[in-house]
Amino acid sequence: xxxxxxxxxxxxxxxxxxxxxxxxxxxLKIFAAGFYDINNVMSILNRFSYILIxxxxxxxxxxxxxxxxxxxxxxxxxxxxxxxxxxxxxNTGVLxxxxxxxxxxxxxxxxxIITRLRIPAIVATLATTxxxxxxxxxxxxxxxxxxxxxxxxLAVKAKIFxxxxxxxxxxIVFAxxxIVFMKYSRYSRQLYAIGNNxxxxxxxxxxxxRVVIISYMIAGGLYGVTSVIIATGSQRVTPTMxxxxxxxxIASAVLxxxxxxxxxxKIEGTVIGALILSMISSAINYLGISSDWSDAVMGFIILAxxxxxxxxxxxxxxxxxxxx
Amino acid sequence: MRVENKLRIDFNAALxxxxxxxxxxxxxxxxxxxSGEYIISVVLKNAIEIGFLxxxxxxxxxxxxxxxxxxxxxxxxxxxxxxxxxxxGSLLGIAVTFLVGCACGLLNGVIIxxxxxxxxxxxxxxxxxxxxxxxxxxKGVSIYSYPVTDFxxxxxxxxxxxxxxxxxxxxxxxxxxxxxxVYGRIIFAIGRNxxxxxxxxxxxxxxxxxxxxxxxxxxxxxxxxxxGRFTSLKYxxxxxxxxxxITVVVLxxxxxxxxxxDMKGTIIATLIIAVLNSGLTVMxxxxxxxxxxxxxxxxxxLTVYAxxxxxxxxxxxxxxxxxxxxxxxxxx
Numbered sequence: 001x002x003x004x005x006x007x008x009x010x011x012x013x014x015x016x017x018x019x020x021x022x023x024x025x026x027x028l029k030i031f032a033a034g035f036y037d038i039n040n041v042m043s044i045l046n047r048f049s050y051i052l053i054x055x056x057x058x059x060x061x062x063x064x065x066x067x068x069x070x071x072x073x074x075x076x077x078x079x080x081x082x083x084x085x086x087x088x089x090x091n092t093g094v095l096x097x098x099x100x101x102x103x104x105x106x107x108x109x110x111x112x113i114i115t116r117l118r119i120p121a122i123v124a125t126l127a128t129t130x131x132x133x134x135x136x137x138x139x140x141x142x143x144x145x146x147x148x149x150x151x152x153x154l155a156v157k158a159k160i161f162x163x164x165x166x167x168x169x170x171x172i173v174f175a176x177x178x179i180v181f182m183k184y185s186r187y188s189r190q191l192y193a194i195g196n197n198x199x200x201x202x203x204x205x206x207x208x209x210r211v212v213i214i215s216y217m218i219a220g221g222l223y224g225v226t227s228v229i230i231a232t233g234s235q236r237v238t239p240t241m242x243x244x245x246x247x248x249x250i251a252s253a254v255l256x257x258x259x260x261x262x263x264x265x266k267i268e269g270t271v272i273g274a275l276i277l278s279m280i281s282s283a284i285n286y287l288g289i290s291s292d293w294s295d296a297v298m299g300f301i302i303l304a305x306x307x308x309x310x311x312x313x314x315x316x317x318x319x320x321x322x323x324x
Numbered sequence: 325m326r327v328e329n330k331l332r333i334d335f336n337a338a339l340x341x342x343x344x345x346x347x348x349x350x351x352x353x354x355x356x357x358x359s360g361e362y363i364i365s366v367v368l369k370n371a372i373e374i375g376f377l378x379x380x381x382x383x384x385x386x387x388x389x390x391x392x393x394x395x396x397x398x399x400x401x402x403x404x405x406x407x408x409x410x411x412x413g414s415l416l417g418i419a420v421t422f423l424v425g426c427a428c429g430l431l432n433g434v435i436i437x438x439x440x441x442x443x444x445x446x447x448x449x450x451x452x453x454x455x456x457x458x459x460x461x462x463k464g465v466s467i468y469s470y471p472v473t474d475f476x477x478x479x480x481x482x483x484x485x486x487x488x489x490x491x492x493x494x495x496x497x498x499x500x501x502x503x504x505x506v507y508g509r510i511i512f513a514i515g516r517n518x519x520x521x522x523x524x525x526x527x528x529x530x531x532x533x534x535x536x537x538x539x540x541x542x543x544x545x546x547x548x549x550x551x552g553r554f555t556s557l558k559y560x561x562x563x564x565x566x567x568x569x570i571t572v573v574v575l576x577x578x579x580x581x582x583x584x585x586d587m588k589g590t591i592i593a594t595l596i597i598a599v600l601n602s603g604l605t606v607m608x609x610x611x612x613x614x615x616x617x618x619x620x621x622x623x624x625x626l627t628v629y630a631x632x633x634x635x636x637x638x639x640x641x642x643x644x645x646x647x648x649x650x651x652x653x654x655x656x
Binding site: 067113117123124126127128129130134135136137138247250251254259260261290293294295296297298299303307311 | 390435439440441442444445446448449451452453454455456457459460462463464563567570571574580581610612613614615617618619620622623626627630631
């Protein structure tokens with residue numbers, strides 16, 4: 001009995017997901033050796049880094065049972081701001097700080113609308129998405145190009161051992177901080193409490209509105225980091241660069257075992273989820289299947305994973321009830 | 325009860341008011357907008373697909389669910405229908421369109437109702453799935469319309485596009501379903517309290533699945549008129565459609581949390597969005613400005629609705645017990 005209990009403690013969603021990830025990697029090693037080409041791995045890691053950073057923020061929001069569908073439009077807006085500042089030849093540090101600050105500010109507006117006006121998160125952020133998506137193409141004529149060479153420092157020059165992109169280091173640092181933060185901070189416990197039972201959390205003395213607004217602000221800051229990584233990828237920035245990306249972030253969190261009904265979810269899962277999603281299109285390409293199928297594969301993986309985890313949970317609950 | 329009912333009527337009246345105001349503001353700027361021909365052939369035609377999808381979406385949102393996949397469902401249905409029609413004629417095309425729509429809706433419904441995966445996650449995944457299948461099968465190539473869809477998308481009957489008649493018929497049917505039928509009562513009951521509905525003997529799973537299959541059927545209709553109207557269709561045609569559909573439903577006064585909703589509101593909201601979209605085009609505003617206006621209208625209406633709700637709650641709180649069961653009449 002004790003051994004099965006010990007074993008079942010390991011059998012979390014994250015564990016299954018990790019096994020799944022290893023299985024994919026082994027499968028690719030056998031059938032698509034070209035996938036492990038060093039340039040391909042690095043480009044996947046770069047994509048992984050910016051998906052992960054935003055997915056961490058999205059995870060915090062989803063744990064409180066809210067959601068943010070404006071992330072893509074917001075990151076597009078931040079990309080434009082980054083480009084406008086970068087045109088003056090300022091260095092990446094300044095870009096990062098200004099993007100984070102603007103991200104926090106705009107995302108705070110989302111949080112304020114949701115908590116103060118009590119508008120459900122999905123429609124409130126839907127409305128801000130539309131407003132942002134409308135403003136951007138009007139404010140920028142086509143795209144911003146002819147950016148200085150120093151603008152792409154993060155993507156081109158900042159490489160560890162001349163190989164690993166700097167963005168990956170940033171992502172890992174953020175992931176480690178987030179994991180520690182979610183384990184030990186008081187704030188993270190309040191997040192889970194709100195997600196599990198909002199009224200209960202309020203009655204227990206948690207300032208629900210403040211915690212939710214702060215979760216949006218943290219996410220906004222992380223979107224800022226993402227926007228710098230995306231924008232500095234080339235010397236041209238368009239106002240629709242990150243549109244639709246919010247679904248990737250939500251999918252990473254959901255694939256990582258975060259429940260959209262709130263109160264559940266770990267950063268470890270989000271890391272694996274983001275890694276799986278970021279390598280799908282490239283993996284498919286190296287398997288010799290047309291990359292046109294990448295969206296379908298992504299949808300299928302998300303669907304299969306949520307169906308199996310939900311089904312497992314349902315079965316477990318029945319057994320627990322019988323034991324009582 | 326009386327207070328709440330009055331508010332509900334007021335909300336629809338307010339929507340009509342917004343509709344008339346925006347209509348005349350636009351007509352004031354550009355008299356060409358007032359011509360009957362323009363209103364019928366452009367204003368109505370432009371929003372008809374959104375209207376088709378918004379009708380069953382209202383039912384889904386009242387049950388407390390949501391369907392993010394509806395736009396891509398429409399694209400997949402019209403894509404497979406178009407391919408089938410190219411091989412086996414128009415009839416086969418139509419049959420495949422509706423079959424695919426129903427199958428997609430059924431998939432969503434079964435996963436949501438039977439396996440109990442949250443609707444948002446399910447439809448988020450199927451949104452990718454449908455888009456991906458459409459993209460994979462078409463390989464990025466456009467699909468072209470066929471005779472029957474040309475008729476459904478462009479034909480005029482007594483000077484009015486045929487899809488407007490189809491929409492009116494469906495609108496009446498859906499108002500009856502949600503507002504007058506037993507099934508509508510069940511839908512509201514599920515939205516207010518699914519557990520209670522189940523314990524009072526309602527087969528909630530079947531009811532929810534039905535709602536999603538209805539979305540599939542309407543996606544089939546939207547698919548036929550869409551491909552007919554534009555004569556060709558690419559896999560990415562419906563990527564933002566779900567946002568517009570949800571905007572319409574929410575603007576119509578349906579609570580995104582479920583349990584409260586009005587089909588008539590959805591219909592009026594469809595007209596508002598139609599007038600705004602074409603009106604701003606007439607006024608020479610770029611498409612992007614229209615998106616801003618749409619978002620702002622949504623935000624303002626949500627705020628107003630939230631304020632009304634808060635006020636209603638404050639008044640209602642002392643007599644919570646009697647108002648609880650009154651708006652909804654007994655189920656049987």
